[in-house]
Amino acid sequence: MNLEHIVAIASKDLLEVRQNTSAWAAMVILPLIFVVAFPLVILLLPSNPQLAGEMAADPDLVMFIEGLPPSMSQHLVGLDVSQQMVVIMIGFFLAPFLLILPLMCSTIIAAESFAGERERKTIEALLYTPTSDRDLFLGKVLAAFVPSVLLTWLSFAVYTLVVNTVGYSFMGRIWFPIPTWWPLMFWVAPALSALGIGASVIISAKTKTFMGAYQLSGSLVIVVLALIIGQVSGVVYLTVAVGLLTGLVLWIAAAILMTLGARSFTRSMLILN
């Protein structure tokens, strides 16, 4: 394994992505919506006394809060209904939205790196270098994995900052992040990033355009949608245990896709497809 080659390939891919405005614009705008716009709306709405009063008097809402599992309700002790709603929304329901980020970022970069390179016909020059197939593959995986995880963690940090600063007067204390977020950010998010890359590699072997690869691998967002719907409908709540288990399943799926992708990433297959 040649680390210098791997880092050079990853750096070159990132340099190219940086020059692709449509690619990085998506990686900036969506996180801003999720980590700034969403929490601001949720924090500012209950500040309205009329709305807060209506929420407190809503029997369905009260019943919903009473029906939450102990792992969630323990974070609601001593709070009024509108504060409880803020904790439920920001602390639990918005969590899966941030999980879209590693998936989106990794699939954009991986599709650009694997399919985009073939689309622009630059792959052949790369194949004529002495770099091994494995180093080429690892360089491209690294190019997608590291920024997508870093972007997620940076977004998490901004989210934490926004929630605690803007919401301080309303909540009266610094309360975020709650423990359920740690496995989501440091176990599930990297797994989703790896999953997105694995899918992009396999799809890129069959699709010749960046957009084609991105759209197909982007359909993996259904995994995150399942988590969102699962929470809202009360089927599954993202507790620490659920986060750890979800991450494990995703890592196994990512390992399978990566292995299959690596097998298809050989010079002879790349030059022929």
Added chain:
Amino acid sequence: MQPILTIENLSHAYGKRLALENLTLEARAGEIFGLLGPNGAGKTTAVRLLNGLLKPLSGHMRVLGFDPVTQGEQVRQRSGVLTETPALYERLTAHQNLNFFSILVGMPPNLRNKRIAELLDFFGLTQRADEKVANYSKGMKQRLALARALLQKPALIFLDEPTSALDPEASAQVRDLIASIGRQDGHTVVLCTHILSEAQRLCDRIAILGHGHLLAIGSLAELRQQVLPGLWLDVELWGTPPAGLVEALTVLPGVVEVVVESNDRYRIRVLDEAVVPLIAERVLGMGGRLLRLQPHEVSLEEVYFALQNRVNGGEA
């Protein structure tokens, strides 16, 4: 000269379609070796096989002492390839492109900037080294791709259709550069082309391919002797030729064949120069008026089409 590249009975197929069949040839150190043939003749496939990008169906290869099948990395470490399209990263600058590839070919960090500056200077790109390649003309891109192929001063350089997408001016520029590269530092150049004039001008020896087969190989002089042997003469008459002149010339001792190009122009193959006066005498003796009688140097184009005609049964 020692062979730097040898191919023995090499075959390769894409699915059921044979791209190369029992190809045997060698290129010698320091020469510009041409692989000449129409599109689909197997030139690019040969380059890919020789660099270990593809595995052959059968046959053996040695490139710079290595077997590309098992030692592809060693071959690629010592060879440079200019692909059919420049395959440059257009969102990056020329300097960034060369720097990236200099790392991949294993150039030590302390030598990179000096080598890149040398190449940019040699190819006339220094002034625009920090400009994105997307803004370059086709000719500039091809020059930069050539520079990339030369980064590690490779012993062997493969150039796949280096001028096919260029305008005449850029083509001439690139051809001049290839000629000068070929004479420098003992580089061996394998030039894949379908442009006959380019091969004739640049190559020391040429292998002509057709449908994956080797049709002929040698220097232009050797190819002439193999395909269109003998001395050729161009004969042009003034006015209407005498009746029966072609038949009279054909039966002259030492005349091998007479090709009628038009009513008053013939191309005649003879055994040696001694036949030339006999032809002049016969034309004049029959009342013909001789405008021109001169030796004709057979071009690579004539050799090439004669070969293709033979392969295609006279259809080409």
